[in-house]
Amino acid sequence: MKDEDIFDILDGVPSDEIIRKHKKMLKESADYQVLFGQYAQTNALLLDTSMEKTAFNFTDKLIDRWEVSQEVVVEKKSNKLPIYFLIGMSIIGILLIILVLPIIGQSKGQINLSKPLSILQENLFTRLLLIINVLVALFLIDIRFLKPYFQRRMGLK
Amino acid sequence: MKTNETDYSIIERILSGDKSGYRDLANRHKDYAFTVAYKIVGTREDAEEITQDAFIQAFQALSNFNQEAKFTTWFYRIVFNSALMFKRKNRLQTEDIELSQLAQSVPADTANMLKMSEQGQFIQKALNHLSPDDVTMITLFYLKELSLEEIAQVVGISAETVKVKLCRARKRLAETMNKMLGKEVKTLI
Numbered sequence A: 001m002k003d004e005d006i007f008d009i010l011d012g013v014p015s016d017e018i019i020r021k022h023k024k025m026l027k028e029s030a031d032y033q034v035l036f037g038q039y040a041q042t043n044a045l046l047l048d049t050s051m052e053k054t055a056f057n058f059t060d061k062l063i064d065r066w067e068v069s070q071e072v073v074v075e076k077k078s079n080k081l082p083i084y085f086l087i088g089m090s091i092i093g094i095l096l097i098i099l100v101l102p103i104i105g106q107s108k109g110q111i112n113l114s115k116p117l118s119i120l121q122e123n124l125f126t127r128l129l130l131i132i133n134v135l136v137a138l139f140l141i142d143i144r145f146l147k148p149y150f151q152r153r154m155g156l157k
Numbered sequence B: 001m002k003t004n005e006t007d008y009s010i011i012e013r014i015l016s017g018d019k020s021g022y023r024d025l026a027n028r029h030k031d032y033a034f035t036v037a038y039k040i041v042g043t044r045e046d047a048e049e050i051t052q053d054a055f056i057q058a059f060q061a062l063s064n065f066n067q068e069a070k071f072t073t074w075f076y077r078i079v080f081n082s083a084l085m086f087k088r089k090n091r092l093q094t095e096d097i098e099l100s101q102l103a104q105s106v107p108a109d110t111a112n113m114l115k116m117s118e119q120g121q122f123i124q125k126a127l128n129h130l131s132p133d134d135v136t137m138i139t140l141f142y143l144k145e146l147s148l149e150e151i152a153q154v155v156g157i158s159a160e161t162v163k164v165k166l167c168r169a170r171k172r173l174a175e176t177m178n179k180m181l182g183k184e185v186k187t188l189i
Helices: A005-012 A014-028 A031-046 A058-078 A082-105 A114-119 A123-153 B007-015 B018-040 B044-064 B071-089 B099-106 B116-127 B134-141 B149-155 B157-189
Strands: none
Touching: A005 B071, A005 B116, A005 B149, A005 B157, A014 A031, A014 B099, A031 B157, A058 B018, A058 B044, A082 A123, A123 B099, B007 B018, B007 B044, B007 B071, B018 B071, B018 B134, B044 B071, B044 B149, B071 B116, B071 B134, B116 B134, B134 B149, B134 B157, B149 B157
16 A cells, blocks of 8 residues: 555545555554554544634734835935936036136136126126026926936825 | 624625624634644644734735635635644654654554544644645545635645646555554544
């Protein structure tokens, strides 16, 4: 008799042939009686296996953890904001350096403080206007595109 | 807390934004999942942690869940794998008590002490000496909720292999219990 056959008997699904062999061996073999008894005892204990119960607040704790884990996802997304901010500021800084340095270089000795109105006739005024335009453009881009984009990503909208 | 509502309709509710579905799904499957984890890892605290982690993983992957599959086999597979990983990580930390020592620690009046209410603990002690695979086979089989085919899906092997492994696991458990208590086990029944 194979072990599988013995377990088939214990599970109540043996073939007629196995039942016949089992009955015969029970009568003739003491070793088989011991082995079958051992398996039957273990099986009887296991048949009492019942469902364990979780702690009474299991579901509440789980839902709390689930909600916290959802918040962490949002927080992770918002952690990228400083990077975007730094990139934006770097672009603005580079633009300012490109625009302002030539102005400072050229303006040495050209601006006559005693004649402040002459500034209107020089490049300085034009370049300042250009800088203001760039800043206003960046501000508008931020209001129109960047701010709604990040708000959407953060789930605020 | 079983209702007539199917797992699929609860999942549909969750995916359409009804957050109460998470609670319903958890209440429905927590005991079974906890039992599987507990039988594998052997302590209630760890089993509860593993079950919670498995639920979180399942919730996160719900949108990817193939609804042609059975939710329970998919979810119990997550529980099984989590418990298995935990067991492997903690293998070095677990007590390595020889069976003979364990047998010596059992008091003389074992027969009476292990009656009824302590039978479960005794079996759990014996299960702790088996591999997680063996424990899973035995647990899933004796909880009687899953067919051999469904057990096969949970552990990721064929039904035929499940039958062979289950047979070996039951044999090993019988031998372990026999070593632990010898003849005294007979008095438990």
